[in-house]
Every structure is written in structure tokens, then in C-alpha cells.
Amino acid sequence: MSVRTPDPDWNPDDEPVVRPPANPGWLSDLELAEIRGRLPLLYVEAVPVRVDGLGQVTEVGVLLRANAVGQMTRTVVSGRVMYGETLRDALFRHLEKDLGPMAFPLLPASPVPFTVAEYFPLPGLSPFTDERQHAVSLAYVVPVTGTCEPRQDALEVTWMTPLEAVSEGIVAEMEGGRGVLLKQALASVGALR
Numbered sequence: 001m002s003v004r005t006p007d008p009d010w011n012p013d014d015e016p017v018v019r020p021p022a023n024p025g026w027l028s029d030l031e032l033a034e035i036r037g038r039l040p041l042l043y044v045e046a047v048p049v050r051v052d053g054l055g056q057v058t059e060v061g062v063l064l065r066a067n068a069v070g071q072m073t074r075t076v077v078s079g080r081v082m083y084g085e086t087l088r089d090a091l092f093r094h095l096e097k098d099l100g101p102m103a104f105p106l107l108p109a110s111p112v113p114f115t116v117a118e119y120f121p122l123p124g125l126s127p128f129t130d131e132r133q134h135a136v137s138l139a140y141v142v143p144v145t146g147t148c149e150p151r152q153d154a155l156e157v158t159w160m161t162p163l164e165a166v167s168e169g170i171v172a173e174m175e176g177g178r179g180v181l182l183k184q185a186l187a188s189v190g191a192l193r
Helices: 029-036 087-099 168-173 175-188
Strands: 041-051 057-066 072-075 077-080 115-119 135-143 154-160
Touching: 041 087, 041 175, 057 175, 072 168, 072 175, 077 087, 087 135, 087 154, 115 175, 135 175, 168 175
Parallel strands: 041 135
Antiparallel strands: 041 057, 041 077, 057 072, 057 154, 115 135
């Protein structure tokens, strides 16, 4: 039922017929490209970590990927939130997609991220860039306890100490400014001293 105020020459037959999509969570490539050009999209990102018995970060997992032009880059777990999907479900889905089903992530008790990163298609507006779109990302630090076997487009997960992860060389290899995100993540849990 429409609740808009009708135009003076409104005819009920003029209303478009809205049919629910077959799978409302997914977009076709064409729909996604069109939406990316019009709206910011919501993403979740996760920095996988290993912690000791006191909950202190001992290792950070960084993904190795080949980008669209074949360059090797480093990144963190990342992906879109689908329509009707909770943040927790999206986070779990992307952790499993990138790290494998045996990673056993310990999702945070609270859905509050350590930061909100805003990605722009043009550099300079924020430290984060994504040439495809304007995106808003909720970022989390997520401990994992199992074996990580990358799937999908991740080639490997490299585990390193927090100080190694924020070294100049690794930060320079991170795509889209995610080196800044990695530093913020580790600072938020007191892993950089």
C-alpha cells in the first residue's frame, strides 16, 4: 500500500508493479554496478588475530590476494552486508569465505566496531580508497582459534606479530589504505606498544 500523497492527476494504474526478487540478498553484476554508482554500500571488515590465554594479541592474519590487474596485494577479511542480513551473520560469512570453515572465529559479543572506515573512489577524501565505489565499512578485530585455509580469491593467510604487521613493507602492500585500518585495529586492542 502506497502512503504517498497522490499527484492531482494520479491514476492507480500508473503505479509500478513491485515484485520481490528471486533472491533478495544478491544483486546481479549489472545491478551491483548501477547501485555502486549511486549509493554507498555497507561492508564489514575483520582483522583476524590469535590471542594468548590472557586475551592479548600474539599474531595477526593478513590475506594475500591478486588484484584485478594481477598485482599481489595484502588485505583483511572484507565483504558486503546483504539485504536482510545481520552484521554478525555477514561477518561470520566473510570470515568463513576468506579463512575457511575450520577457522573457528570468536565473534565479538557486541556489534560495535572498533572503527568505521569510509572508502571513496577518488583518493584524498579519506585514507581509504576503492576505485569501484563509495563504501562504508564496519571494522572488527576477531580472534580465530582454528586452522585457516583461504578460499575464494585469497591465496594465503600470513600470520605475523603485530609489529611485523604494521611494518612499512607490509603496510605498503595493503590495498586501499587498509594498512591504516590494520594499525587502528591493533591499537584498539592494545597490541601496539
